[in-house]
Amino acid sequence: MDLNYSVEEQAFRAEVREFLAQKLPKEMSDAIRVGRELGKEGHDQWHAILNEQGWLAPNWPKEFGGCEWNAVQRHIFEEECCRANAPRIVPFGLSMLAPVLQKFGSKQQQDHYLPRILSGEDWWCQGYSEPGAGSDLASLKTRAVREGDHYVVNGQKTWTTLGQYANWIFCLVRTDPEAKQQSGISFLLIDMDTPGIEVRPIILLDGTHEVNEVWFTDVKVPVENLVGEENKGWTYAKYLLTHERTNIAGVGFSQAGLEAVKRMARSQMHRGRPLIENSHFAARVARAEIDLMAMSTTNLRIISRAASGQAPGVESSMLKVKGTEIRQEINDLARRAAGAYAMPFVSEALEGGNEPDMGPEGAAAAAPQYFNYRKLSIFGGSNEIQKNIIAKVKLGGGA
Amino acid sequence: MNFELTEERQMLQDSLRRFLRDNQDALRASTRLGNADNTLGFDAEIWGKLAELGVIGALFSEEDGGFAGEGFDLTTVFEELGRAGAVEPLLDTAILGGGLIAALGSDAQKALVEQVIGGELHLALAHGEPNSRYDLTQVETTATVEGDSILLSGRKAVAVNAEAADFLIISARESGAAGDEDGISLFLVPRDSAGVTLRGYGLLAGGRAAEVDLETLRLTQADRLGAAGAAYPALKRAITRAEVALAAETLGAMEAATELTREYLLTRQQFGRPIGSFQALQHRMATLLIELEQARSAVINAAGHLDASPTEQALHISAARNLIGRAGRLVAEESIQLHGGIAMTEEYELAHIAKRIVMADHRFGDTDTQLERFLDQSAA
Numbered sequence: 001m002d003l004n005y006s007v008e009e010q011a012f013r014a015e016v017r018e019f020l021a022q023k024l025p026k027e028m029s030d031a032i033r034v035g036r037e038l039g040k041e042g043h044d045q046w047h048a049i050l051n052e053q054g055w056l057a058p059n060w061p062k063e064f065g066g067c068e069w070n071a072v073q074r075h076i077f078e079e080e081c082c083r084a085n086a087p088r089i090v091p092f093g094l095s096m097l098a099p100v101l102q103k104f105g106s107k108q109q110q111d112h113y114l115p116r117i118l119s120g121e122d123w124w125c126q127g128y129s130e131p132g133a134g135s136d137l138a139s140l141k142t143r144a145v146r147e148g149d150h151y152v153v154n155g156q157k158t159w160t161t162l163g164q165y166a167n168w169i170f171c172l173v174r175t176d177p178e179a180k181q182q183s184g185i186s187f188l189l190i191d192m193d194t195p196g197i198e199v200r201p202i203i204l205l206d207g208t209h210e211v212n213e214v215w216f217t218d219v220k221v222p223v224e225n226l227v228g229e230e231n232k233g234w235t236y237a238k239y240l241l242t243h244e245r246t247n248i249a250g251v252g253f254s255q256a257g258l259e260a261v262k263r264m265a266r267s268q269m270h271r272g273r274p275l276i277e278n279s280h281f282a283a284r285v286a287r288a289e290i291d292l293m294a295m296s297t298t299n300l301r302i303i304s305r306a307a308s309g310q311a312p313g314v315e316s317s318m319l320k321v322k323g324t325e326i327r328q329e330i331n332d333l334a335r336r337a338a339g340a341y342a343m344p345f346v347s348e349a350l351e352g353g354n355e356p357d358m359g360p361e362g363a364a365a366a367a368p369q370y371f372n373y374r375k376l377s378i379f380g381g382s383n384e385i386q387k388n389i390i391a392k393v394k395l396g397g398g399a
Numbered sequence: 400m401n402f403e404l405t406e407e408r409q410m411l412q413d414s415l416r417r418f419l420r421d422n423q424d425a426l427r428a429s430t431r432l433g434n435a436d437n438t439l440g441f442d443a444e445i446w447g448k449l450a451e452l453g454v455i456g457a458l459f460s461e462e463d464g465g466f467a468g469e470g471f472d473l474t475t476v477f478e479e480l481g482r483a484g485a486v487e488p489l490l491d492t493a494i495l496g497g498g499l500i501a502a503l504g505s506d507a508q509k510a511l512v513e514q515v516i517g518g519e520l521h522l523a524l525a526h527g528e529p530n531s532r533y534d535l536t537q538v539e540t541t542a543t544v545e546g547d548s549i550l551l552s553g554r555k556a557v558a559v560n561a562e563a564a565d566f567l568i569i570s571a572r573e574s575g576a577a578g579d580e581d582g583i584s585l586f587l588v589p590r591d592s593a594g595v596t597l598r599g600y601g602l603l604a605g606g607r608a609a610e611v612d613l614e615t616l617r618l619t620q621a622d623r624l625g626a627a628g629a630a631y632p633a634l635k636r637a638i639t640r641a642e643v644a645l646a647a648e649t650l651g652a653m654e655a656a657t658e659l660t661r662e663y664l665l666t667r668q669q670f671g672r673p674i675g676s677f678q679a680l681q682h683r684m685a686t687l688l689i690e691l692e693q694a695r696s697a698v699i700n701a702a703g704h705l706d707a708s709p710t711e712q713a714l715h716i717s718a719a720r721n722l723i724g725r726a727g728r729l730v731a732e733e734s735i736q737l738h739g740g741i742a743m744t745e746e747y748e749l750a751h752i753a754k755r756i757v758m759a760d761h762r763f764g765d766t767d768t769q770l771e772r773f774l775d776q777s778a779a
Binding site: 129132134135136139158159202203204205206207268269270271272275278280281284328332335336338339340341342343344345346347358359367368370371372374375377378379382383384387 | 432532578732765
């Protein structure tokens, strides 16, 4: 047992910290710190800064232009980015589609799409869930019928995050309606400009537009946009989901969130004293912090095992459940800390307008974020599905 | 012991429930986020009909011009408002505003209560301040007597219904220091007075509020409600009544959330069967139903002790709001989780109901503050 990072790892952390101090624009970290939305332009800007540094693709092999960092390095990078209030990198192209293309895509697909992901030329979104296929993803119904040199796609996807910015979508489609559910699914790359595609916004309960419905009516997709083999899409989708779960614990986000809660509680007064001195509130913060300290080590234990080549099994489900519970608890604390100032809904304050926050810093975003982050335990395989996986492995039935 | 509603209250409940159900679409339209056309924050037509139905009058005693006004009248009305997700400001205009004028007002001022009951007048209490959090005595806004005038200056925070209000009831300190009960006065001020600046905004859970800046607001002795520096007991009383109402409103919203969730579990199909057939989800639904009954009892305790001794009353009201704070959060979060993504959308009614439940904890003292008040009383 040694709880210390190695000399090399510490040097790496210092290098990352120095880069963030130099290159992360202050207006960007200020916005992230108080929970403001970045918009497409902001995301593109940060994407370009990381690309210039060569740090945009921590998990990609070097042959494709990635960093090929090990799991501990990636953890350090993510932790430092959160600590500095850097924007989150939109994961759909970089950490979800890219690993699939690198493993299952054709040489032609790799040469064409991967550089465009790095350059920011393509913004990818994910076409997985459907109105009738949520937790039960394999029941998806969007149909792709082969007609000569193209597929004709009909159906509807939903919860498509930031689909309004995307020019490409990777989709799971049903190519064999006769086969057993998982066996008849294929993985298609679709240009969003193709006739027959319509993107409709879904407004979430905090007033944000981050997800969409995507409708397909007789959309013609060239057969060369099929990834791997027809009817093998479920295998690729499962591979993608394991990558979706790499930073699933969100330790860095929780640490940054807890700091924000403490900042707010120092500035909010309760019965004439700073709220942070109130024993009831302080106890809530302490409980979250204790959970997070243990979580952070659980995360590192699993990461080190992954760094030594062992694939994480049920541990990633455990990290997802506990990690999201802690993040949601911290969002709850932020909302509490804001007091009556959690009540206003001032959308300009959240969208980067000039209106100053009312109440303490971060108060305007506290309650909207509390509600928005209920999604954490719903998406990426709901926490109930994760518990099913854990139970299945530990109580029988195999995985 | 008798836990049945009286015949009058049963009739009130039935007619209000029917009315709110019949007007569901209009009620919902005014609760949506970013509804920029609606600067009132609620539906004026529905407000008028609520007055016609006698709903506002039910919140006042006969002595004050109403016909009921007891704890269980408040809970009967507010439970229905909560169930329907209504954002009409009965709490602000009637319980707080009307209640304070009825308690402290001169005969001339009291004439306004009749207009409130008739649905012709709106009121708002501007009491909380940026540094007061949930403490009623942290009043830093000052009222200074200058000859025949009284000058008010300070800043009031999150004054709900302020923009729609014809009159604001503004608290200010005439003597003592922030944290003292003595020295707090209330003033009845036309909202459009010179020296009053409102910065309005929508609320996440529906309705509207404003920051109220008071800069050399010049008033006279006749604008004061009650005696100088002696408003605290009435203020406390009005807010206590508002807390009982809010607890009942949250209970109603919890009932609605639980019912929507139950229906969804029975209809939503995944893995070839209704998701309500999975035992893991059945148990969680059962927990919500258990907590809902606990919440109902807590509201009954609070309403039944509204006129008890100060200690008994404070114990039961802080107990109810603490329990509802905990159970409400559970019901809101679990209802969303059991639904999945659909409950995250602004279009689906549960989203609004869940916000009503959770954000109620941010008025007059959250779960922790209520626990603190409970401990203060049980130690006393």
